[in-house]
Amino acid sequence: LRINTFLQSWNAYRNNKQIPELKELLDTAQKYNLRIEGIAFSREIVRKMPIWYHAEADQRIRTMNHTLASKCLKTKHIVRTVGNAEVIAKALLEEEHEAQNNCGCQKCTHLRQSVQCVHPHGCMTQAMKLLDTLPPKWDPRSEFPEDYQKKPLNDGEDWKAFDGRVTTGGELADIFRIFADKNITPTNELPKLKPDTNVNGRHLVINEIVVATDGSCKNDGNDNTRAGAGIYVEKEHPLNRSVKLPLYLGQSKQIGELTAVKVAAELADQ
Ligand SMILES: [Zn+2]
Ligand SMILES: [Zn+2]
Ligand SMILES: [Zn+2]
Incomplete structure (x- = not known):
């Protein structure tokens, strides 16, 4: 399930066996340091990333391709993206779900009938393990800055509101930057921008000033x-x-x- 060499951790041929136009594209991307970069990404974007060989996941995701459950996730559940895996893993949190493959809960029954999966619990667990290899910035289950950063006030007559939101939204294509600085390695930690309004159980008022x-x-x-x-x-x-x-x-x-x-x-x- 190699979809995109820039979004996943597999390498395309760079030698002369490669189609000339593709080789040129790959060489140009490398020469000018094209890469994924951003302080935070929208959950919508994070969910669109391919899950298999996810470029930002822990290396151990590469060893999770060929288990029985992974094969079922690929061929029967047609899991391609982080969002697909998230939906399947979510069923584990249902109250009526039991941690066994003969569980009769609604979700398990549905998976048995709709995609002929014979071990729904195994597949859900594997989907969660895949998600667990994602760093916080790429894990849709994290709290993202977009969850708490508010849209700025409307501009005033003689002043402009500063938009402090750091989230890159849009399409997967929008997460790439070219001419990126080779000396700086982007971090996969989420920035901690949430104002600390609850100190020792007391609610703090955030003061506003006009400057x-x-x-x-x-x-x-x-x-x-x-x-x-x-x-x-x-x-x-x-x-x-x-x-x-x-x-x-x-x-x-x-x-x-x-x-x-x-x-x-x-x-x-x-
Ligand atoms: Zn299966
Ligand atoms: Zn179940
Ligand atoms: Zn399955």
Whole structure:
């Protein structure tokens, strides 16, 4: 069940036996470091990933291809994706399900009749074992940032709401980045962005503040261009800042604007 070499952990031929157009495609992808990258992905995307040879799964998934249950999952249950496996594994959580292949629960009966599976419990268990090889970022059973990150407020008349959501949505094609940095290995941990509102059993109120930010640039285009960033809350407020941009950041109004937003977000978080 090799569907896509970029989504799975098998390698396509790279030698001259490969179809020239495909070889060129694979070589280009490697040369410019095409890879899956994103802070978090939507559950919809995570579910669309092929489960067999899943590229981000623990290596042990590669040894789980040829068991009796895996063969049944492939040929009878037609399991292809993470989402397919999730649906089958879910039946294990049903209250009326019993942990044996002659279980007479609704789901097991259905599997026996609809796909002629003779060991539904074994297949459900195997589907769960497959899911258990997925790191949190790729496991649809995890709590994802999309579960708790809210859509930002609507823009005001003279201000724009910052959208802090980190989830990549859309199609599987949208999870790829090209010209990725070879020196950085993407992490498969989920970012912990959930605000901690429950400290020692007490409910914390999250305070909101309104901050004005701006970037500035003097002598734009000259050798002695100097850029800065400003943050203003209200008169004499301790978070007010004026920032001189360090030279290594580059000197432009745009970099000043971005720096102001970054510093304001960091200060407001403390
Ligand atoms: Zn079977
Ligand atoms: Zn059952
Ligand atoms: Zn089965």
